[in-house]
Amino acid sequence: MDAVFTKPTIEYADIWPLVLVFAVACIGVVIEAFVPRERRFIVQTVLAGAGLVAALVGTVVVARDLTVHADGAARGAIDVEGTIAVDGPAVFFWGLILIVALGGVLLFAERRLEGGVSAFAGQAAALPGTEAERQASKIGLEHTEIYPLLMFAVFGMMLFPTANDLLTLFVALEVLSLPLYLLCGLARRRRLLSQEAALKYFLLGAFSSGFFLYGVALTYGFAGSMQYADINEAVRNDLSNQSLLLIGIGMLTVGLLFKVGAAPFHSWTPDVYQGAPTPVTAFMAAGTKIAAFGAILRLFYVAFGSERWTWQPMLWVVAILTMVVGAVLAVVQTDMKRMLAYSSIAHTGFLLTGVLGVQQASDLSDGEVTSMQAVLFYLTTYGFAMLGAFAVVTLVRDSSGEATTFARWQGLGRRSPLVAGLFAFFLLSMAGIPLTAGFVGKWAVFTVALSAGAWPVVIAAILCSIIAVFFYVRVIVLMFFVEGLPDGEVASVTRPSLLTSATIAVGLAATVVLGVVPGPVLTLAGHAGQFLR
Amino acid sequence: MIAFWILAPIMVLAALGILFVRKAVHAALLLAVVMISLAVLYASLDAPFLFAVQIIVYTGAILMLFLFVLMLVGVDASDSVVETIRGQRILAIGAGVLLGTGLVVGLGQISLGTAVGLDDANAPGNIQALADILFSRYVFAFETTSALLITAAVGAMVLAHRERLTPKARQPELAAQRVKDYAEKGTHIGPLPPPGVYARHNAVDTPALLPDGTAAPTSVSRVLIARGTIRSAPATADAIDEIEKQIGWAPHSGGSGAATPPATTDEEAPAAGDGA
């Protein structure tokens, strides 16, 4: 039997934003090789920014052209031999990731805070505290490789929620992770901490991808195929070998939950968020979570949709545990970045609350919020708030760089009311105070969970919200109502360039607008519809 | 199946060995055993291509990389058995046993039925069939892996490559610098003194003695001082009785003078280390 090779069809019209980001990343690497050092910074930033904007425009164009399917619930197409699903939710995730990435590029390119250099190590290979390092920073060296690395990560993030088979999913997971491992270790200040964060992130990340992969193997063993649609088919029809499937689902979940930082797989989050350069933390906290939730949603809804009754209880437990761990441990933190990290863990729990609210379309009444809509909206609000909050953290500095311990933030409200006010606003949004985006997001995920009958989770979520409010408000008290220490012992606000200001402004605007008139974005999220099976 | 039953115990034992050996390099070698056995199993599972790739890529490239890094880190690198988190090891083993039992029991009770076998799929040849799938259905994933490889290359460059920031000093510059140092700071201009002459088996680790009987710290390599393997000449003198006994000489009676050395390199070593 001579197999005739048939040329694969690749629908470039649908996936070109994805390809564009990839191409920009590759061009960035080439630029490293050929453009003189003094011009690299400007070329790389402009290229990365322009590439992302173009991809964003492309995403909009693609989104408008998606074919509507017969039942009207889903739009889009499954492309590239069934490995990539470009549907409504997928393009929504693309757009969100690209916006966050744009914010990331702006923060990466900020050079005013460090007095003319970026927040990244001048020469990562130079040992900390050596003459070589001092020399490198003296002549203002900086790694412009961070932009291609960022773009590769963005590419992975975009591919992650789009992947329609387990193999592509695994590759995307690695593509998004590897650049982030590297970026984490490149801080200019506190390099030991940064390298250590990279090591921890890497080791635990590799560990979790081991689990993920074993899950892939077992699921493949159960279904005999990597494609989501085939898996769904097998799950629906095949009643033998349930244990194979269950173990497979469990292992896959471990890998994915690790990426979103859900308890009990959260232990890397605070360390990595604290050690990584703050621009990376901002980008990673928002981007990874968005991408990973996209993947979780697609995997669970499309591939394991028929097994809802087995994985939903598991997610119940994980969601409750995550919220409790995040909220309770955040209370005892004394470092701003760690506190935000634990808060992001708590947010993961809230998001999971939304994920487990999935119901059959027939169970929902007209115009009722769907689980997908709720999670998409929550991710939007969360992404902007995280980006904004970490951007503010980069501004508060003392002589040794960013000052992230609580003690140094004392009385910031009196010295810099604007910055402290902005930070307070982001915190209030994360706490879910009405008229901020966070509130609407929380409302949406709680609603879908309650509709699906997960009232114990909702009650736990409410209790955790109360705890969460406490630690957010504590920071506000610290900034506004605690008398500051003498000037030398507290941090002050450094005036940023337009880049960081723009990021904060966008984050703020989004948080306000989504809080006051969430309608359009909710509608957009609703319009994204369901996953294409 | 014969290959399986022979190799499976070997693999499990080798893998268990990784858990228990102290030295990292032994772990790497045990891992190599597992990987090569795996390659054989792949061959027995109708995957000749993977058999080759496993040996070439995994055992040949990846594991060698591990060994390189182990060389850089120091082959002697071994684990400490001190627990930093109390009970963590016990807990980890407990969790592992639980996971293992769960997996083995769970996977042991499945009934897979008769294997379909790969005779049909491999009909055009295993490599051709794989290529067919690789370049059609998984072509995008395949292309995507290039992102991984580029990332890896860029990452290795960023973390390991150090650019020269100042021009490398050559012989004339070095010579000029030495003379300058001598003029300004009085640094000794000539070569450093050679090590001591009390050669027993490795003279370079024995410092030379100055006229007043003290050890000359500059006469031994800094590296040896840092490692702490230098031998002090007076200490050697102490051992003279022992040596004489061994070679059959009468014990030397007047050794007390040597027993109170004016200085030892052990005392000098930290100072030399600081200077370096």
Place this chain on the structure above:
Amino acid sequence: MNIQAYVVLSAILFTIGCVGVLTRRNAIVVFMCVELMLNASNLALVAFAKQHGNLDGQIAAFFVMVVAAAEVVVGLAIIMTIFRTRRSASVDDASLLKY
């Protein structure tokens, strides 16, 4: 041909790798144990490929090798940086970030 035996073997290897990650302290050895886990997954993939009579599993195993290669480069680069800074590859010595 008993595929199940292969699967159980892979489960055992996977578990051993997992325990190794949790108990060993040397970053390089920890990383080797991760590689052991990946290899165990590969074995399962290849075994299942034979069971189902399609080559997806073998392709997946191939991809895993590529991914592992890239991951090893990145990982060892990070470990080397840490080692050069601290002269130690122990996971515990890197503990500035302990809570």
Place this chain on the structure above:
Amino acid sequence: MSDFPWLTALIVVPLVGALVTAVVPEPRRETALPKQVALGFSLVTAVLGIVIATQFHAGDGMQLTETHTWIEAFGVHYALGVDGLGLLMILLTVGLVPVVFLASWHEADGRNPAAFFAWALALQGFALCVFAATDVFLFYVVFEATLIPAYFLIGGFGREGRGFAALKFLMYQLGGGLVLLAAVIGLYVVSADAGTPSYLLSDLQQLDMSTAWERWLFVGFMIAFIVKAPLFPLHTWLADTTEKATPGTSVLLVCILDKIGTFGMLRFCLGIFPNASQWATPVVITLALISIVYGAFLAIGQDDILRLIGLTSLSHFGFITLGIFALTSQGGSGSILYMVNHGVGTAALFLLAGYLIKRKGTSLISEITGMEKRTPVLAGLFLVAGLATLGLPGLSQFVSEILVMIAAFDYHWWVGAVAVTGIVLAAVYVLWLYQRTMTGPSVPGDEGILDLGRRELVAVVPLLAALVVFGFFPQPMLDAVNPTVDSLLQHVGVSDDPPTVPAAEEGAH
């Protein structure tokens, strides 16, 4: 004229005022300019309130309604409207804020006065929106939003230890708020199950829900309102807050913000969950009685004037809740009237106590004595306000108290009997307070203390005047309120015939 969005204007004006006050440029920050701006805006708001009152026709149900879709996916509307209840609350709010501004003119000096006035205006704007909201979601949003300005008012201005008091206040309130959130979400689920989700009060009143759902949701709403109002056992934030905050802030909190709790009980608990309200009556009335007596006893034991006044409110809110859950028309009207009168009377007490504390530099009763001699006007006004609080006939509180008492006795004789002890105890704490602080020999060192100034008088005299006027002419208020109460009770299913109905209720057994 009638198409003009009066209610929106009423809400927007103070919010804009807050913004304008907040952005007064730096050099003029410390001058009187921000205060004048804020006072101007509060007066405009008051005028708007009066205009709205003139357009109001008692008995026409919800009026001046505005309904716009806000978040379609959630069935949320920006819906406003006033009935008699809402109107009185709005008038109370617009009336008290200028008074507070005048009285607190120098309260925040040296601590960024512009911020104090801006936050107070923001608080007013949100509070007005709360009272006008006819959409549960909108209500919830502004209900929570009021906490932010309140938090900054407590935490930013006042006495030592205010930071902790503010935190305690916020945690209690947000805790209650989040419980309410759960209930609001539950309401959505019920509403969605019944068809298209909607949060409009008018839609929700038609909603047919199962008994279990109704009771759970009622409990959720009620807990939030009990924290807000406050009632025993969720009252512990109250005394700390009033002690540490400035008197002006306390007025805003206790006299306006806490009314949201009892307002919510009337509008939402009775309006949306009529059956559950009846079901819960015994428990709520028990809590109310405990609050009445316990609050009074606590008040008697206090040595801090502001704490004392704060705790009297606990007792008063017990009365109001008792009136509401007696489920009779006298009780309902009485409690609404009580809300207004308590607002005015307690405001007067707080402000006068503030004047006193400012003069003496301490708020400890044991350190203040014989002020009658030095400050006769202050003492006289304090006495009048105090007498109003204890329900002296001829002063406004008497009318409302009588109505509530009638309802209580109708409900069951022992309920009335317990409630009466509250009145007796009120006489004790008010008169004893007066006796300890005002009478007696004046102390040396008080010579320099002056009586009330013109600004201070202008601030409190309208309040005292209102106490007297409403004491003699409560009719206009009753006219506005009665139709609202009647329709509510009808909705609850208690066809109101005061003497007979309470006996028929299950709570009586």
